[in-house]
Amino acid sequence: MLKFFSFHCVKLRNADARENHRPVELCASSEHAWAAKFFGRCKMTRLRAAVELLLLSALICIALPTSAQTISAVATHPSPLSYDVSKEITLNGSVTSLLAKPEPGMVMGAHLVIATSSGPVDASLGWFALRGKDGLSVSPGQEVAVTGVKRTINNRQVFLARTVKVDGQLFTIRNEHGLLLSPQARERLSRPAGDKEVQP
Amino acid sequence: MNRGILSVAIFLAASVLTASCAGGHFFIVATSGTPQTTPVHTAFGAPLVVTVTNGAGKGVKGVKVTFTAPPQSGPSATFSGGSSTATATTDSNGVATSPVVTANGNPGGPYTVLATIRLSREPALFVLNNSGGTAAGISCVSGTPQTAQVNTAFANPLEVQVVDSGGFATNDPGVVVTFTPPAQTGPSVTFAGGVNTATTNAAGLATSVAITANGNAGGPYNVSASATVAGALQTCNFSLTNTSIPVTTENFVFYASGMEAINNTTGPNFYAVSGVVTIETAGPNPGQVMGGEQDYNDAFGITSPEPSGDSITGGQLTVSSTTGQGTLTLVTNNANVGGASGSPAGTEIFAVQFVNASHALISQFDASATSSGSMDLQTSTSAPGGSFAFTLAGVDSSYNPIVFGGVFTVGGGTFSAGTFDVDDFGTVSIGNSFPAGVVVGASDALGRGSVTNSSLATTINYYVVGPEAIRIIDVDTTDSALGSAFGQGAGAFSNSSLGTFVFEDLANPWYGVYDAAGILTTNSGAGTFQGVADLNEDGTISSDVAISSAGTSYSIAANGYGSLTIPGGVLGDVSVLGVYMTDPSLNLNDPNNTTSGTGGALIADLDTLLFGTGVIVPQTSTSISASATNLAFGAQGINASNIEEYDFVAQGSITALALNASGLVSDPFDIITGSPLENGTTFTGTATADGANPGRYTMSPLVFTPPASGATNLSVVIYQAGGGQLFVLDEDDFTLFLGPVEKQAATVTPLAVVRAKTQANANLKQ
Numbered sequence: 001m002l003k004f005f006s007f008h009c010v011k012l013r014n015a016d017a018r019e020n021h022r023p024v025e026l027c028a029s030s031e032h033a034w035a036a037k038f039f040g041r042c043k044m045t046r047l048r049a050a051v052e053l054l055l056l057s058a059l060i061c062i063a064l065p066t067s068a069q070t071i072s073a074v075a076t077h078p079s080p081l082s083y084d085v086s087k088e089i090t091l092n093g094s095v096t097s098l099l100a101k102p103e104p105g106m107v108m109g110a111h112l113v114i115a116t117s118s119g120p121v122d123a124s125l126g127w128f129a130l131r132g133k134d135g136l137s138v139s140p141g142q143e144v145a146v147t148g149v150k151r152t153i154n155n156r157q158v159f160l161a162r163t164v165k166v167d168g169q170l171f172t173i174r175n176e177h178g179l180l181l182s183p184q185a186r187e188r189l190s191r192p193a194g195d196k197e198v199q200p
Numbered sequence: 201m202n203r204g205i206l207s208v209a210i211f212l213a214a215s216v217l218t219a220s221c222a223g224g225h226f227f228i229v230a231t232s233g234t235p236q237t238t239p240v241h242t243a244f245g246a247p248l249v250v251t252v253t254n255g256a257g258k259g260v261k262g263v264k265v266t267f268t269a270p271p272q273s274g275p276s277a278t279f280s281g282g283s284s285t286a287t288a289t290t291d292s293n294g295v296a297t298s299p300v301v302t303a304n305g306n307p308g309g310p311y312t313v314l315a316t317i318r319l320s321r322e323p324a325l326f327v328l329n330n331s332g333g334t335a336a337g338i339s340c341v342s343g344t345p346q347t348a349q350v351n352t353a354f355a356n357p358l359e360v361q362v363v364d365s366g367g368f369a370t371n372d373p374g375v376v377v378t379f380t381p382p383a384q385t386g387p388s389v390t391f392a393g394g395v396n397t398a399t400t401n402a403a404g405l406a407t408s409v410a411i412t413a414n415g416n417a418g419g420p421y422n423v424s425a426s427a428t429v430a431g432a433l434q435t436c437n438f439s440l441t442n443t444s445i446p447v448t449t450e451n452f453v454f455y456a457s458g459m460e461a462i463n464n465t466t467g468p469n470f471y472a473v474s475g476v477v478t479i480e481t482a483g484p485n486p487g488q489v490m491g492g493e494q495d496y497n498d499a500f501g502i503t504s505p506e507p508s509g510d511s512i513t514g515g516q517l518t519v520s521s522t523t524g525q526g527t528l529t530l531v532t533n534n535a536n537v538g539g540a541s542g543s544p545a546g547t548e549i550f551a552v553q554f555v556n557a558s559h560a561l562i563s564q565f566d567a568s569a570t571s572s573g574s575m576d577l578q579t580s581t582s583a584p585g586g587s588f589a590f591t592l593a594g595v596d597s598s599y600n601p602i603v604f605g606g607v608f609t610v611g612g613g614t615f616s617a618g619t620f621d622v623d624d625f626g627t628v629s630i631g632n633s634f635p636a637g638v639v640v641g642a643s644d645a646l647g648r649g650s651v652t653n654s655s656l657a658t659t660i661n662y663y664v665v666g667p668e669a670i671r672i673i674d675v676d677t678t679d680s681a682l683g684s685a686f687g688q689g690a691g692a693f694s695n696s697s698l699g700t701f702v703f704e705d706l707a708n709p710w711y712g713v714y715d716a717a718g719i720l721t722t723n724s725g726a727g728t729f730q731g732v733a734d735l736n737e738d739g740t741i742s743s744d745v746a747i748s749s750a751g752t753s754y755s756i757a758a759n760g761y762g763s764l765t766i767p768g769g770v771l772g773d774v775s776v777l778g779v780y781m782t783d784p785s786l787n788l789n790d791p792n793n794t795t796s797g798t799g800g801a802l803i804a805d806l807d808t809l810l811f812g813t814g815v816i817v818p819q820t821s822t823s824i825s826a827s828a829t830n831l832a833f834g835a836q837g838i839n840a841s842n843i844e845e846y847d848f849v850a851q852g853s854i855t856a857l858a859l860n861a862s863g864l865v866s867d868p869f870d871i872i873t874g875s876p877l878e879n880g881t882t883f884t885g886t887a888t889a890d891g892a893n894p895g896r897y898t899m900s901p902l903v904f905t906p907p908a909s910g911a912t913n914l915s916v917v918i919y920q921a922g923g924g925q926l927f928v929l930d931e932d933d934f935t936l937f938l939g940p941v942e943k944q945a946a947t948v949t950p951l952a953v954v955r956a957k958t959q960a961n962a963n964l965k966q
Contacts, residue, residue: 079773080740081809101841108739108840127843131467154740177626177808183466184599
């Protein structure tokens, strides 16, 4: 993994580099300029990258050992969006980092990395959780309770978060089908009952 | 009879008879008037005089003499009245005198004028000469007056003749004539190759090169001709008029849906837009938008006022006649729409990629929003009637994705029958009946109307493309959706209505986390199917998935309502598709095309986790032509990491499976580069046929190169339905897109003047 990331962290000059008069590292293959933008600018040092990679390795090796056993059983044509609400668990821990964009290898969308009693966990927040006026807002060190299900997607372990509780406030990320709630949907859900339209 | 007259007649007859008997012959001789010479067009100095005598040499009175000049095509003469012949009667001395003799316009000679009498076989001869005139001026003899449409050639060149003082042509070669048109700022002409001089030939005639009316209508105006003749500058004028090209307008119905970048208080919104625009396709301002109306709806604060919708008050279609690529600018009276990237509020810009003169792929291209859709020539404005299949995709009132699909029969302003399915953010409801009392309002002059009480939405507006093609848009303030309804023709469907087909399952733009395509072959008796498919679901690629018939099922009812089920997990989360059959003579991507790529169905993805719509197209061909073929294509894509949309339309050629194309990419969320609008993005790659699955191709890499950023290698799969219709699906883990690929026609613009100019240029090159 470390080698993989070292290979893919290339030094490119871009607008940020010009501003800072130094090269900026992008997490991307040099032959995939567009992909680099999709995954976001890492703006991290190699040391930080290595630390995060170790963290991800730990995720796979420590936090979700039972799921790891299912890697070999992944379907040939997986259903990455499926969500079984009956298998929900709640993890308690403190926030290590909040990633607005995934690192290479992560499932798409934002990620919340938390330290739990059993080790670090990568909780997938999807695409909408951080958007909007009522988007999830947490800081490193904050205690959170994340409810969701463990999944293996693309041979990687991930915890699909449905709700995140911070300081007594509950953020709903997904519905019971695992479908992500957009900020617009969250806003309409939060309206008083009388303000809700009846729609098709 | 008067006795006196009778006596004279008898006397004359007796005299002639007596003379004849006495002498045996009459004789006629030219007495005077020969030889003579005079300039063309002038009278000879003396008349032609003959004397008729009898055998005794005595003049005979009362003999009719006929003077005959040579044909007028050469040097000759005329008598009074312009005739070539004249008569005179001898007097008592046997003398007859011709009328005045005038040289015709042809210099030359000598030539002979004959004088004849009936009683003599020998004519009298007059030898005459026409001398040339003396050049004294010039005359604009041909090409005036003339009229031509702007930007087209006049029928005749301009011709100048050197003339004498009487205005008659003179044979003066080598005279240089200069033509001077008015300034090009007004109505005027241009000379081919810029040559505005001509030199007289042997006949004194100078002929201009071809002349073309410039782009300014007006006149009559003068083009002067000038030449130095007889030591002085002589001029004459040609009178020309440039007429306007008759204005021809055509209506085009457009529709697109995608993701909105404006009104971004909570994040990008879903939005849909549909309308009809009147475009001047031939006339003085080709491409000018003459009017129209539209409905725009993001269900989050920007909804066109109803029932009026937005008025389209101006704009311009600009399109290349060779590539069919360009932009459509729409100026509306709704200040809430468009207005990004330097455009005034209320102005929307769409990238357009014409496939043929009546069909284009479009994408909003102004940084205010991005979307994919199409624009099609409107052939009817009548309210819909008959049986239709439809799909509709958008957001519900909770702003969650929703898709509908179904069939209905409309007539007399209401639905008489119908069944529909709905997938509302995972809550799937199959086989619903439309409520009683659906109201289908009358269409306006532009083919726009509304449908209420359908239960799909409070109000859905429709735009008629043609009798069997309708765009539909939900115009409620709290929910929004966009789709199409297509006629079902004679109906009477069954399981046999589906054979081997290509399907595309395009995600709802508001939850665009997957795209799928494939080739399936049905077993109508067993109600099963098998085939191959590809799926990109949230960046998880399921490529070249073999679908065996085991566990599959499908059914098509007589009204064209049906479904198709792939066992769960075989193709990711794609499992249940609603199928709604359409008229076998309709091309669902290009509804004005009734000759190729016809037939099929609409589909709606009715899975708990996926919300999309698409089409089924019968597979009629599996090989891409090895010879150069021009293609137009477009796609709706997302950045898989945070579900932000980009779209593109493009055009190029494919030769021996090698693609070389370029297009316009709409990227308002800065997914690709720092520019929201990427004009000139190139697409190159070579397809590889999948030997195991005819009609399936892969292209890896498809090199995608926006001009402002580096190249990115993409992996795509292509499914071919027919010779002119394919679908391309992106199979990368950081992006996914799906869209149609269509063979371009020879004519790729609806703008007649653009076509004409192109043809003119081609002719010039020849």
